[in-house]
Amino acid sequence: MALLQLAEPGESPQPHQHKFAVGIDLGTTNSLVATVRSGSAEVIPDLQQRKLLPSVVRYRAEGVVVGEDAKKAAKEDPLNTIVSVKRLLGRGVADVKMFGEQMPYRFVEKEKGGMPYITTVAGDVSPVSVSAEILKVLALRGGEALGGELDGAVITVPAYFDESQRQATKDAARLAGLNVLRLLNEPTAAAVAYGLDKQEEGVIAVYDLGGGTFDVSILRLQAGVFEVLSTAGDTALGGDDFDHAIAEWLIKKAGIEQNLDHSESRDLLQLACQAKEHLSDQGETSLAFSWGQSECRETLTRLEFDQLIEPLVAKTLKVCKRALRDAKLKVEQIDNVVMVGGSTRVPCVRTSVAELFGAQPMVDIDPDEVVAIGAALQANVLVGNQSGEDMLLLDVNPLSLGIETMGGLVEKIIPRNVTIPIAKAQEFTTYKDGQTAMAIHVLQGERELVVDCRSLARFELHGIPPMVAGAARILVTFQVDADGILSVSAREQSTGTESTIQVKPSYGLNDDEITHMIKESIDYAQHDVEQRKLREKQVEGEALLASVTNALAEDGAELLSEEEQTQLREEVKKLMQALMQHDAKTIAREIDNLGNASSEFAARRMDAGIKKALAGRALDQLEIDNDEQN
Amino acid sequence: MTAPQNYFQLFGLNQQFDIDLASLASAYRNIQRTTHPDRHAHASKRDQLLSMQYAANINDAYETLTCPLKRATYLLKLSGIDLAEDNSTNMDPEFLMQQIELREKLEVAQHANDPETELDKISSHLHQQMLSFQDEFRTMLVDDKASSLEKTVEVVKKMQFVAKMQHEVERLEEELLDY
Known part of the structure; x- marks a missing residue:
């Protein structure tokens, strides 16, 4: 059994310092920021006490407006006011066309097959930078409420977001100057909120219908472990579609034949959205709309509305059934259903969900706030404010990942719904004699044919020694990290020729573009770019220093020889000195040196941790056995 | 990485086909509580990477032992027979x-x-x-x-x-x- 460890005087870990962390729900319609203060998670309101920030960004020649004021301008200035930008995030021009008239913007394709930019009076803007504007406002709100610069943020994404959409979200956060602690799936965040705040246990289904996306996740909650059993969804289905259904109904009913202009379309959609909201607590509502020289007034009853959205609701129920199937569970085995997202306020949605699961859905935590609250709770743990020893979050990969093989088929390497992080490797071979290069095409999706899946990246492995067909052995490894982000590497086994890429989506930005945009953005023009780089290195260096000194104090004597300890302390001293010199390059060099010097120690600590975890379990088992004997 | 490479040892189980899935699950969770990237999110970048590799390996190990077919294949592999390499087709x-x-x-x-x-x-x-x-x-x-x-x-x-x-x-x- 391990002995109790006592730190040497003066060597005890640094006194606990409270860090500033927030959870951000970057939504299609509204966004929120929440944090944990004096032990409880709460949404941070703006100065007018408004908790929801409309996810609307208006570009003007003289600057950017975000939120309520931008939303109000959507009708008068539709082309420069971007709403529901989340629907465009990580998508290509072809995807955007699928939305058709729903997105009344002027799109430009800057490079073939690249992401769509929107033309505004302030120039062409990408969905990533529009999202970054929303994040900046939330980060500022969080920083002001906490009284300092943020140390980190957890940002939520729909569980069914694909690789490109996740990357794009992370890029937007970087652009907004946020340190992303984790991308957290929205339904999982909601489960964390219910699990930690309401001590919910058992198997739960999270039904998350937002403005533009739908997710369902099935989780087992038990003693602080949040295990996602399956997730399914539709990233192009949400409350926005209810609005469109009402708008189309009105167009038909009032016999509107001419094409509406951008301003009229925007007006019609806002009208439809209001009607939808009224129908949540009223039996009927009236819509008055004017266009061109004409106007109309129509009444919509709840019954009619229910019929309009029935096909959409049915679609969500089908997705729920698929999630149940993937989790290998029957509907009776679900203990509770949690409702998330503003669109679950629609009565017909609630009754349909209740009917499917045979249980009254839970709405104890506000469906608009629950995701941000869960994200704040996790951010608080990840940043190190709370030990988090009892909490374990096991999430899954939502969509299968694979590579193209002969005949336009997809060979799956990582199936959907496996626990992340995960790494899987598979061997492939050449098909021609003397073949020296191999093209690797990375795909995401459930279908068998390449054309039906989403293309994530293409890269080539060169330098394969010429051999007869089928003799070369190329090991392709897929790795998905805890944020659900993929990296792929390929290696020829006999020569060790290697090629690695972090998959960068076709519809995103590359690193240079991001750095360039950060430099260009007005916020940073005032700061010195060098200064910022130095600060980043200092933060990284301090983190490494703290982790190595703490580790030395805790386990140094046990896991390292005297000599190894002395060597490591030597490197620690060097990094400390470098940190005092205010030179980014020197600090970077010492970070590398200390990192190299401590990597063996880090691995030994990890191994020791595993042993201790097993020993603890053996002890638990022993106690249970004793109890049984007593 | 110096973690025990044998998946049975990793979870403190005897190397055999019949295993207690409940103790496997509890060992898995206890280990992930120490290795999972969430536990190292505020550590240095290098430690974060290390934790991801460990956690990925443990997830793979858990999956292998949970599924009977994968467990059987793994047991064969431990005794020196790699079915992935075996191309013989003489079947009953x-x-x-x-x-x-x-x-x-x-x-x-x-x-x-x-x-x-x-x-x-x-x-x-x-x-x-x-x-x-x-x-x-x-x-x-x-x-x-x-x-x-x-x-x-x-x-x-x-x-x-x-x-x-x-x-x-x-x-x-x-x-x-x-x-």
């Missing part, structure tokens, strides 16, 4: 005939009046087959004569066949349900 002809018949049944089932019920029947038949092969494998392992090794390999290969067919049935079911 009777078994192969059965498989061909099943495949034909599957083809017919798709076009039946009530394809779901037909697929259900095939699915439960496959499940029974899988269970009986598992029993066979279990007894063969206990009876560890060198002569039975070849037979052991054949049983695992049969399990692979069945698993492939099960996968096919699932795919058809999903197609029917239009997922």
Whole structure:
């Protein structure tokens, strides 16, 4: 059994310092920021006490407006006011066309097959930078409420977001100057909120219908472990579609034949959205709309509305059934259903969900706030404010990942719904004699044919020694990290020729573009770019220093020889000195040196941790056995 | 990485086909509580990377031991037989005939009046087959004569066949349900 460890005087870990962390729900319609203060998670309101920030960004020649004021301008200035930008995030021009008239913007394709930019009076803007504007406002709100610069943020994404959409979200956060602690799936965040705040246990289904996306996740909650059993969804289905259904109904009913202009379309959609909201607590509502020289007034009853959205609701129920199937569970085995997202306020949605699961859905935590609250709770743990020893979050990969093989088929390497992080490797071979290069095409999706899946990246492995067909052995490894982000590497086994890429989506930005945009953005023009780089290195260096000194104090004597300890302390001293010199390059060099010097120690600590975890379990088992004997 | 490479050792289990899934699950969770990237999110970048590699390996180990077929394949691998490298195709002809018949049944089932019920029947038949092969494998392992090794390999290969067919049935079911 391990002995109790006592730190040497003066060597005890640094006194606990409270860090500033927030959870951000970057939504299609509204966004929120929440944090944990004096032990409880709460949404941070703006100065007018408004908790929801409309996810609307208006570009003007003289600057950017975000939120309520931008939303109000959507009708008068539709082309420069971007709403529901989340629907465009990580998508290509072809995807955007699928939305058709729903997105009344002027799109430009800057490079073939690249992401769509929107033309505004302030120039062409990408969905990533529009999202970054929303994040900046939330980060500022969080920083002001906490009284300092943020140390980190957890940002939520729909569980069914694909690789490109996740990357794009992370890029937007970087652009907004946020340190992303984790991308957290929205339904999982909601489960964390219910699990930690309401001590919910058992198997739960999270039904998350937002403005533009739908997710369902099935989780087992038990003693602080949040295990996602399956997730399914539709990233192009949400409350926005209810609005469109009402708008189309009105167009038909009032016999509107001419094409509406951008301003009229925007007006019609806002009208439809209001009607939808009224129908949540009223039996009927009236819509008055004017266009061109004409106007109309129509009444919509709840019954009619229910019929309009029935096909959409049915679609969500089908997705729920698929999630149940993937989790290998029957509907009776679900203990509770949690409702998330503003669109679950629609009565017909609630009754349909209740009917499917045979249980009254839970709405104890506000469906608009629950995701941000869960994200704040996790951010608080990840940043190190709370030990988090009892909490374990096991999430899954939502969509299968694979590579193209002969005949336009997809060979799956990582199936959907496996626990992340995960790494899987598979061997492939050449098909021609003397073949020296191999093209690797990375795909995401459930279908068998390449054309039906989403293309994530293409890269080539060169330098394969010429051999007869089928003799070369190329090991392709897929790795998905805890944020659900993929990296792929390929290696020829006999020569060790290697090629690695972090998959960068076709519809995103590359690193240079991001750095360039950060430099260009007005916020940073005032700061010195060098200064910022130095600060980043200092933060990284301090983190490494703290982790190595703490580790030395805790386990140094046990896991390292005297000599190894002395060597490591030597490197620690060097990094400390470098940190005092205010030179980014020197600090970077010492970070590398200390990192190299401590990597063996880090691995030994990890191994020791595993042993201790097993020993603890053996002890638990022993106690249970004793109890049984007593 | 210096973690114990043997998955059974990793979770503190005896190296055998019959394992207690509940203690495997609890060992898995206890270990992930220390290795998971969430526990290292505020550590240095290098430590974060290390934790991701450990956690990925542990997830893979857990998956391997949880699934009976993967566990059996892994046990063979530990005794020096890598099925992925084994290309020999000499299988029990009777078994192969059965498989061909099943495949034909599957083809017919798709076009039946009530394809779901037909697929259900095939699915439960496959499940029974899988269970009986598992029993066979279990007894063969206990009876560890060198002569039975070849037979052991054949049983695992049969399990692979069945698993492939099960996968096919699932795919058809999903197609029917239009997922």
